[in-house]
Amino acid sequence: GAVVSQHPSRVICKSGTSVKIECRSLDFQATTMFWYRQFPKQSLMLMATSNEGSKATYEQGVEKDKFLINHASLTLSTLTVTSAHPEDSSFYICSASVTGRFPYEQYFGPGTRLTVT
Amino acid sequence: AQKITQTQPGMFVQEKEAVTLDCTYDTSDPSYGLFWYKQPSSGEMIFLIYQGSYDQQNATEGRYSLNFQKARKSANLVISASQLGDSAMYFCAMREGPGGYNKLIFGAGTRLAVHP
Numbered sequence: 001g002a003v004v005s006q007h008p009s010r011v012i013c014k015s016g017t018s019v020k021i022e023c024r025s026l027d028f029q030a031t032t033m034f035w036y037r038q039f040p041k042q043s044l045m046l047m048a049t050s051n052e053g054s055k056a057t058y059e060q061g062v063e064k065d066k067f068l069i070n071h072a073s074l075t076l077s078t079l080t081v082t083s084a085h086p087e088d089s090s091f092y093i094c095s096a097s098v099t100g101r102f103p104y105e106q107y108f109g110p111g112t113r114l115t116v117t
Numbered sequence: 118a119q120k121i122t123q124t125q126p127g128m129f130v131q132e133k134e135a136v137t138l139d140c141t142y143d144t145s146d147p148s149y150g151l152f153w154y155k156q157p158s159s160g161e162m163i164f165l166i167y168q169g170s171y172d173q174q175n176a177t178e179g180r181y182s183l184n185f186q187k188a189r190k191s192a193n194l195v196i197s198a199s200q201l202g203d204s205a206m207y208f209c210a211m212r213e214g215p216g217g218y219n220k221l222i223f224g225a226g227t228r229l230a231v232h233p
Contacts, residue, residue: 042226106164
């Protein structure tokens with residue numbers, strides 16, 4: 001199978017601080033990684049798409065300066081929530097897909113629950 | 118307009134019975150893919166089944182089958198012989214375009230409760 005890990009699984013931080021979430025593909029090279037946000041009892045909302053070595057493409061309404069995404073290698077993407085506020089509290093999930101591996105389903109990480117106090 | 122519509126916020130089913138979760142989609146792209154994911158309370162997203170727009174036959178994966186009606190733009194998930202462990206949120210998603218770099222669009226989800 002294709003395994004994606006996320007770290008940390010839970011994080012609590014104070015308002016105004018920054019938090020970094022890591023997403024790793026453990027047994028495959030991820031050409032493209034995606035970052036989602038999920039509020040309680042709601043669906044997944046795509047925040048951005050990142051391809052290794054290039055700038056992330058952000059969805060409309062997502063602040064790129066607040067949610068910094070780096071995809072420096074084929075196995076690692078990071079999401080940094082800068083100057084976090086309580087409204088940033090959410091469940092963040094990353095996923096990865098592999099070019100050429102049909103049917104191109106996205107392999108999801110276990111998610112990171114962020115709480116900003 | 119909603120690209121993926123799941124009209125059932127919640128569904129109940131008796132253990133060992135079959136259940137159908139509805140999903141309709143809207144796209145003008147001739148090449149697309151439809152996915153179903155399961156999300157238990159732990160939060161992980163588990164891939165269940167895939168249907169390609171050019172596939173002639175309905176996809177099946179064990180107890181899961183996808184009732185694909187292209188003209189109606191529907192891709193309903195059928196779970197046969199429900200088990201207690203099937204209780205979870207189920208999301209239908211669509212990928213527009215042929216590649217793995219294309220983003221997924223998710224529906225609102227259906228919460229399934231399996232009763233003993």
